[in-house]
Structures are given as C-alpha cells and as structure tokens.
Amino acid sequence: MDTLLLARLQFAATASVHFLFVAVTLGLVTLLVGLQTAWVVTGNPRYERLTRFWGQLYVINYVLGIATGIVMEFQFGLNWSGLSRYVGNVFGAPLAIETLVAFFLESTFLGMWIFGWHRLRRGVHLALLYGVMLTAYASAFWIMVANSWLQNPVGYEVRDGVAHLTDFSALLSNPALWMALGHVVSAALLTGGLLMAAISAWHLSRRTPDHALFRTSLRLGLVTAALAISLVQGFGFAQFGPVGALQPTKFDGNPEADALIADWTARFGAGDYLPPVLANVGLGFMILIGFALGLLWLLVPLLWRDWIIRLRFPLWLIMLSLPLPFVALILGWIAREVGRQPWVAYGLLPVEQAVSPISPWLMATSLIGFTLLLGTLAVTNWVLLARHAARGAADPALGRPPAQPPADDDTRPEPAFA
Amino acid sequence: MEFAWYALLGLFFAGYLVLGGYDYGVGLLLARGTDPAYRRAALAAVGPFFLGNEVWLVAAVGILFGAFPMLEGELLAGSYPAVATALTGVILVTAGVQLRSRPDSGRARARWDRVIVVGSLLAALGWGVVLAGLLQGVPLGPDGHVAGVTHLFTPFAAATGLALVTLVAAHGATFLTLRMPAAEGDRLRPLARRLIASAIVAVTAATVVGLLSDRVRAAAQRPLVGVLLTVLLIGALLAARAALGRRRPGVAFTATAVALALPVLLVGATLWPYVLVSTIEPAASLTVTDAAASAATLRLLGWLAVPLLPALLGFQAMCWWIFRGRTDGRALVYW
Ligand code: HDD
Numbered sequence: 001m002d003t004l005l006l007a008r009l010q011f012a013a014t015a016s017v018h019f020l021f022v023a024v025t026l027g028l029v030t031l032l033v034g035l036q037t038a039w040v041v042t043g044n045p046r047y048e049r050l051t052r053f054w055g056q057l058y059v060i061n062y063v064l065g066i067a068t069g070i071v072m073e074f075q076f077g078l079n080w081s082g083l084s085r086y087v088g089n090v091f092g093a094p095l096a097i098e099t100l101v102a103f104f105l106e107s108t109f110l111g112m113w114i115f116g117w118h119r120l121r122r123g124v125h126l127a128l129l130y131g132v133m134l135t136a137y138a139s140a141f142w143i144m145v146a147n148s149w150l151q152n153p154v155g156y157e158v159r160d161g162v163a164h165l166t167d168f169s170a171l172l173s174n175p176a177l178w179m180a181l182g183h184v185v186s187a188a189l190l191t192g193g194l195l196m197a198a199i200s201a202w203h204l205s206r207r208t209p210d211h212a213l214f215r216t217s218l219r220l221g222l223v224t225a226a227l228a229i230s231l232v233q234g235f236g237f238a239q240f241g242p243v244g245a246l247q248p249t250k251f252d253g254n255p256e257a258d259a260l261i262a263d264w265t266a267r268f269g270a271g272d273y274l275p276p277v278l279a280n281v282g283l284g285f286m287i288l289i290g291f292a293l294g295l296l297w298l299l300v301p302l303l304w305r306d307w308i309i310r311l312r313f314p315l316w317l318i319m320l321s322l323p324l325p326f327v328a329l330i331l332g333w334i335a336r337e338v339g340r341q342p343w344v345a346y347g348l349l350p351v352e353q354a355v356s357p358i359s360p361w362l363m364a365t366s367l368i369g370f371t372l373l374l375g376t377l378a379v380t381n382w383v384l385l386a387r388h389a390a391r392g393a394a395d396p397a398l399g400r401p402p403a404q405p406p407a408d409d410d411t412r413p414e415p416a417f418a
Numbered sequence: 419m420e421f422a423w424y425a426l427l428g429l430f431f432a433g434y435l436v437l438g439g440y441d442y443g444v445g446l447l448l449a450r451g452t453d454p455a456y457r458r459a460a461l462a463a464v465g466p467f468f469l470g471n472e473v474w475l476v477a478a479v480g481i482l483f484g485a486f487p488m489l490e491g492e493l494l495a496g497s498y499p500a501v502a503t504a505l506t507g508v509i510l511v512t513a514g515v516q517l518r519s520r521p522d523s524g525r526a527r528a529r530w531d532r533v534i535v536v537g538s539l540l541a542a543l544g545w546g547v548v549l550a551g552l553l554q555g556v557p558l559g560p561d562g563h564v565a566g567v568t569h570l571f572t573p574f575a576a577a578t579g580l581a582l583v584t585l586v587a588a589h590g591a592t593f594l595t596l597r598m599p600a601a602e603g604d605r606l607r608p609l610a611r612r613l614i615a616s617a618i619v620a621v622t623a624a625t626v627v628g629l630l631s632d633r634v635r636a637a638a639q640r641p642l643v644g645v646l647l648t649v650l651l652i653g654a655l656l657a658a659r660a661a662l663g664r665r666r667p668g669v670a671f672t673a674t675a676v677a678l679a680l681p682v683l684l685v686g687a688t689l690w691p692y693v694l695v696s697t698i699e700p701a702a703s704l705t706v707t708d709a710a711a712s713a714a715t716l717r718l719l720g721w722l723a724v725p726l727l728p729a730l731l732g733f734q735a736m737c738w739w740i741f742r743g744r745t746d747g748r749a750l751v752y753w
C-alpha cells in the first residue's frame with residue numbers, strides 16, 4: 001500500500017462530498033435571501049412560509065457542509081504536513097483569513113438566525129441572513145484564492161527550500177482565480193436553483209394543495225437556474241484560455257508542455273510530469289451536461305400562463321435533470337485537481353513531498369474510517385432532506401412559534417419548560 | 419509578533435474548550451435517564467450557541483495553519499490517532515445535535531442521542547490526549563518529523579484524556595443549572611456537584627501520573643508554573659462546587675469555564691519557549707519562533723486581525739446577550 005495514493009484518495013473523497021453539500025448551501029442561501037427580503041418588504045405571509053420551508057432544507061443541508069468541511073481543514077495537517085511545511089507561509093494565509101472572516105461569522109449568524117424567529121425584530125433577523133450569505137460567498141472567494149494558488153503559485157520566493165510570501169496582491173490577481181470563481185459560484189447557483197425548481201415540480205406534479213406556494217418557488221428556481229447556466233457556460237469557456245496558458249500539461253500535448261517538462265526534468269529530475277489520462281475524460285462530459293442544461297431556457301417561456309405546470313411533462317424534465325449539476329460539479333473538480341498532477345503546487349511542490357510521512361496502515365484506517373463515517377452521514381442527510389422536501393410546507397420546525405404545539409411531526413408532548 | 423499570534427492561538431483553542439466543552443458535557447449527560455422531554459430541553463438550553471461554539475475550533479486550526487505552518491503539520495500528523503479520535507467526535511456531535519430532531523420517530527431520536535453521547539466522549543478524550551501529548555514531548559527527529567504515533571499511548575495521556583472527559587461533564591452540568599428553567603436547574607445541582615468532585619479527583623490523578631512520568635518532567639521547561647496552574651485549576655473547581663452549594667450558578671459556571679481554559683495556558687506556559695519538545699534529540703525541539711510563519715505572512719494576517727477580532731468577539735457577544743437568561747416557554751426548540 002502506498003501512503004501517497006491513500007492520501008490522495010481520501011482528499012478526493014472528502015472534497016467531493018464537501019462540495020456536493022456546499023454548492024447547495026451557496027445556491028440556496030442566495031435564493032433564501034431573496035425570499036426573506038420579499039417577506040419583510042411585502043409582509044405577504046406566503047413569503048414567510050417559503051422562507052421557513054426552504055430555510056429548513058437549507059439548514060439540514062448545512063450540517064454536512066460543516067461536518068465534511070472540518071475534516072477538510074484537518075486533513076491538510078494530518079495527511080499533507082509537507083504542504084504546510086514548504087508552502088504554508090503563502091498557502092496558509094488565505095485559509096486562515098477564510099476561517100476568521102467567513103466561517104466564524106457565518107456559523108455565529110446562522111445560529112442566531114435559526115433561533116431568532118419570533119424573538120428578533122424582522123429587520124435584524126433579515127440582516128442576519130444577509131450576513132450568512134455574504135460570509136458564505138467570502139468563504140468561496142478565499143478558498144478559491146487558496147486553490148488557485150495551488151494551480152498557479154504566485155507572489156512568493158523560495159528561500160532555504162521554503163516558499164515565503166512576497167506579494168499578497170498577486171494572489172488576488174491570480175489569472176487562475178477569477179474565471180474559476182465565477183464558474184464555481186454560478187455552478188452553485190445553478191445547483192441551488194435547479195434543486196428548488198425540482199422539488200417544487202414534484203409537489204406540483206402531485207397536485208399539491210399548496211399550489212400557489214410551490215408555483216412561486218418553481219418560477220424562482222427555474223429562472224435562477226436558467227440565468228446561472230448561461231453564466232456557467234460563459235465562465236467555463238473563459239477558463240480554457242488562462243488555464244491552458246498557465247498549465248500547459250493539463251489538457252493536451254503541445255509544444256509548451258514539452259518545453260516545460262524538459263525544464264522540470266532539469267530541475268526536479270526525471271519523472272512522469274503528465275497528469276493521468278483519465279483526468280480529462282470527465283471534462284468533456286461536464287461540458288455536455290452544460291450544453292444539456294442550457295436547454296432550461298426552452299422551459300422559461302412556458303412559465304407564461306403556467307403552461308409549464310399544465311403540460312406536466314416539463315415538470316418531469318426538471319425533476320429528471322436534477323442529478324446533472326451534481327455530476328458536473330464533481331467531474332469539473334476532478335479535471336481541475338487531477339489535471340495538475342503530479343504537483344500539489346504546480347511546478348513548485350510535487351505531491352510525494354507534501355504527503356505526511358506516516359505509515360500506510362494508519363492512512364488506510366483513516367481513509368476507510370472517515371469515508372464510511374462521512375458517506376453514511378451524507379446518505380442519512382439526503383434521506384432526511386428528501387423526507388422533509390416531500391412533507392411539504394405545512395409546518396416546518398424552523399421558525400415554528402414556540403407556543404404552537406407541533407403538528408404531526410412530534411407525537412410526544414413538549415416539555416413544559418423547554 | 420510571534421507571541422501575539424501564539425496567544426491568539428491559545429485564546430481560540432481555550433475558547434473552544436470552554437464553549438465546545440459545555441456542548442460535549444451536555445452531550446454526555448444525554449446518556450443519563452431516558453426521558454426524551456428532558457433531553458430535548460437540555461439541547462434547547464444549548465440551542466442558539468451551538469453553531470457559534472464549534473467554530474472556535476475551526477478558527478483555531480485556521481490560525482494554526484496560517485501563523486504556525488511548521489507546527490500544524492507536525493502536531494496534527496504526529497498525534498494522528500488522538501486528532502482523528504477528536505475529529506470523529508466533533509463530527510458525530512455536530513451531525514447528531516443538528517439532525518436528531520429531524521426524524522419523526524422517538525426511536526430514531528434516541529439513536530441520534532446515543533451518537534451525541536459517543537461523539538462527546540470521543541471529542542473530550544481526543545483533545546485530552548492531544549494536550550497530554552504536547553506535555554510529554556514527542557519523538558521529533560533531526561529531519562523535523564515526528565516519528566510514529568506510539569509515543570501517545572502512555573498512562574499520562576490516558577489519565578489526561580479521562581480528566582478532560584470529567585471536566586467537560588462537570589462543566590456541562592453546571593451550564594445546565596445556569597441555563598435551564600430554575601426548577602430543573604435546581605434538580606441538577608447535586609449531580610453537578612458530584613461531577614465536579616469527580617473532576618477534581620481525575621485532575622489530581624492526572625497530575626500525579628504526570629509528576630511521576632520521566633517524559634513529562636523532562637519536557638517541562640517550567641515545571642513550577644505547571645504545578646501552580648494545576649493548583650489554580652483545582653481551586654477553580656472547588657470554587658465552582660462551593661458556588662453551586664450557595665445557589666450561585668453564574669459564579670459556578672464562570673469557575674468551570676476557567677477550569678477548561680486553564681489546561682491550554684498550562685501547556686503553553688510549561689513548555690515555553692518551546693511548542694514541541696523532542697524526546698529523542700534536544701536540538702530538534704521546535705520553539706514558538708521556529709514554528710511561526712515568516713514575518714511577511716504574520717504582518718499581513720496582523721493587519722487583518724486587528725479590525726476583525728472586535729467584530730468576531732462582538733457578534734459572539736451579541737449572540738450571548740440576545741439569548742441570555744434561562745430557557746422558558748418562549749424559547750424556540752429546534753435541535
Ligand atoms: C454545475 C456544474 C458545472 C457545469 C454545468 C459546468 N461546469 Fe465546468 N466546472 C465546474 C462545474 C460545472 C466546477 C466543479 O465548479 C469546476 C471545477 C473547478 C472550477 O473552476 O469549476 C469546473 C471546471 C471546469 C474547467 C477546468 C478548469 C481547470 O482545469 O482549472 C473547465 C475548462 C470548465 N469547467 C469548462 C466548462 C464548460 C465549457 C462548461 C459548459 C458549457 C462547463 N464547464 C459546465
């Protein structure tokens with residue numbers, strides 16, 4: 001067994017699960033902000049019910065984002081101690097900023113938001129959700145700064161074999177950053193929008209009594225998803241330019257790649273400097289999914305006079321397309337991350353130098369243990385999400401007035417003092 | 419500059435032990451009795467603070483990575499089993515508390531509650547062993563890497579792990595006497611006092627085992643400070659017990675909070691100026707300065723931290739202020 005391979009597998013597994021959840025977080029919170037703002041501005045109780053229903057799903061989904069995120073954070077130290085040793089001076093900074101600027105505040109705000117219904121003034125309660133959203137985007141930004149630095153190290157100089165920070169602004173103007181950030185954020189919006197549209201479509205296809213409510217969220221979700229897919233396509237194609245220029249070895253064989261490999265061979269010794277062939281297989285498939293989802297625009301005119309609901313089959317199309325963005329998310333990341341092999345930091349730090357010098361047995365135990373743990377939790381979480389989505393918006397626990405006895409979901413009497 | 423960041427790292431980790439500590443204490447207490455209404459009420463007492471408590475850990479590790487990259491890798495990888503245990507516990511508690519009330523059936527909720535109990539136990543045990551591992555020194559070789567992980571399995575590490583478990587249990591029970599409705603809080607007082615007594619026994623036992631251990635004696639740079647802080651810790655626990663006896667839960671909670679913060683100060687002060695003391699090669703020991711990031715990085719992070727810290731602490735304080743006082747019929751139940 002090979003410690004390096006096991007560590008890579010573990011990173012791939014944890015990161016994939018993390019991203020499946022945080023993409024939904026990022027997309028849904030944006031829509032929730034819209035819904036709650038509409039509630040506060042118009043005072044229409046339908047928007048309050050929408051906020052509670054989608055907020056409940058958002059909060060359930062959030063749990064696994066935290067659980068997997070914490071494992072991600074610790075993994076750097078546990079499995080990739082060479083990463084902090086050699087490039088921690090530079091790579092650590094955006095990560096530290098992220099935890100302080102983003103996560104710390106995000107969770108603090110979210111706790112107050114969940115428990116602030118019926119207690120805080122409406123404006124303050126809404127401001128908390130804005131805080132959650134802004135910090136969520138801040139976290140996506142800083143994590144992408146960190147990731148883009150691994151893709152294209154800039155703003156450093158190597159002294160005594162260790163990278164030192166020389167120019168922080170170079171990290172922020174990294175050409176590997178901005179198009180990728182736009183692509184990731186719009187992919188998250190697409191995922192959140194399509195999720196909202198698909199769940200609403202399910203209820204509408206079963207002729208829910210809550211027709212007006214799910215009609216609203218179907219429209220919101222579908223329009224968001226359609227706008228987002230165009231952004232995804234735009235930013236996606238825009239990535240080929242910078243990525244191809246910065247990482248000649250990533251996509252196909254070309255003269256620059258050969259020159260670069262000759263240079264690396266001179267500096268780091270002979271080795272296999274091409275990423276595994278399978279790295280790019282997923283990329284084509286993702287682009288295919290991207291074009292397929294572009295067809296969402298064809299459904300938008302059907303919103304006129306609710307043809308989309310009356311015809312019914314568009315509702316099924318939306319439901320069937322729900323897995324697609326999730327598949328594309330993972331494929332895209334695999335292309336980006338496997339495509340920079342064998343480097344952790346492209347052209348600077350090879351993976352085998354970054355992995356922790358620990359026994360393969362320990363690494364294997366960790367890989368199996370955490371994968372089983374997070375995998376089980378992820379499946380449980382999706383089951384709970386599906387059940388709560390199916391239950392409808394009659395009485396979500398989130399924002400339930402304290403005096404009101406819970407409807408059907410809690411058969412035992414509430415404690416008098418709770 | 420390094421010292422300021424070291425202090426900040428200590429502040430965030432100690433903050434985590436204090437705040438996450440009562441989450442885990444409340445979690446451990448779910449094992450007691452089978453009354454579902456009581457369990458739900460206990461979680462409602464933690465309610466709005468839960469999400470904000472655990473991020474102190476996330477922030478501490480962020481600071482560890484950003485400001486002490488050299489330490490981050492060696493500390494975490496070098497204490498792999500202990501960190502992995504703690505991490506498993508943290509995840510189980512996070513998922514358990516937030517998801518336990520989502521299923522409908524009482525049976526499913528009871529199963530999740532057992533997950534929370536196990537998670538709380540693992541988290542406290544794991545962090546206890548990590549702290550003990552620092553105090554007893556690590557086999558840090560001249561190549562700068564910690565060799566193997568068997569160095570963790572010592573009587574001192576076990577005793578410290580157990581001591582932290584009893585400490586969080588006592589802290590959690592004290593928190594509940596402060597935060598649950600007065601009648602329920604009163605009912606919990608005898609239990610809290612008993613738990614504090616067992617924490618005193620466990621901390622004393624760990625101290626004795628530590629004093630008898632050659633490795634701990636060799637690693638400690640300032641043994642006197644260590645002993646003094648231990649005495650202070652036991653004093654805080656005695657004060658908490660006495661305050662509970664006089665129906666002063668606020669004072670008691672402050673005292674148990676001090677007791678959970680002190681271990682971090684103890685480890686930092688006893689080893690100073692080192693963070694990792696090598697048991698095999700004295701010259702390989704890592705000082706705080708060696709472990710810190712280079713000046714440019716610390717300066718950058720410093721510019722950020724100065725305006726940010728008041729905001730971070732301010733919003734946490736806002737949460738404590740809004741939800742101060744005992745839970746009552748108007749408190750929202752969500753977990
Ligand atoms: C909903 C998800 C989704 C969809 C529909 C698409 N992508 Fe994508 N793509 C991602 C989600 C994603 C991603 C998971 O978010 C990645 C990984 C890293 C990144 O920047 O975005 C990604 C990476 C990624 C990369 C690799 C960048 C690198 O290697 O550094 C390229 C070139 C594209 N995308 C291009 C496209 C194009 C041309 C698309 C469609 C027309 C497309 N993507 C659809």
Ligand code: HEM
Pocket residue numbers: 008009011012013015016019080083143144146147150329330333334337338341343344351
């Ligand atoms: C944005 C922040 C991210 C950072 C800083 C990051 C960093 C890393 C690091 C350090 C490794 C291990 C070293 C290596 O094998 O190259 C890695 C590998 C990997 N990551 Fe990421 N990652 C990020 C996001 C993601 C996401 C969201 C995914 C989702 C699918 C992902 C997928 C992978 C995969 C598949 C590997 C294994 C590649 C291989 O070893 O062949 N990464 N990443």
Ligand code: HEM
Pocket residue numbers: 018019021022023025026061062063064065066067068069070071072073095103106107136139140143144184472473476
């Ligand atoms: C593009 C890739 C990533 C994005 C967009 C992203 C985004 C997020 C978001 C929005 C959250 C907060 C809420 C939630 O979990 O639902 C989160 C949680 C978290 N993420 Fe990521 N993340 C990414 C990759 C990573 C990586 C590579 C790490 C490792 C350092 C990481 C560490 C964490 C941590 C520690 C948390 C938990 C914070 C908490 O307790 O609230 N994330 N992530």
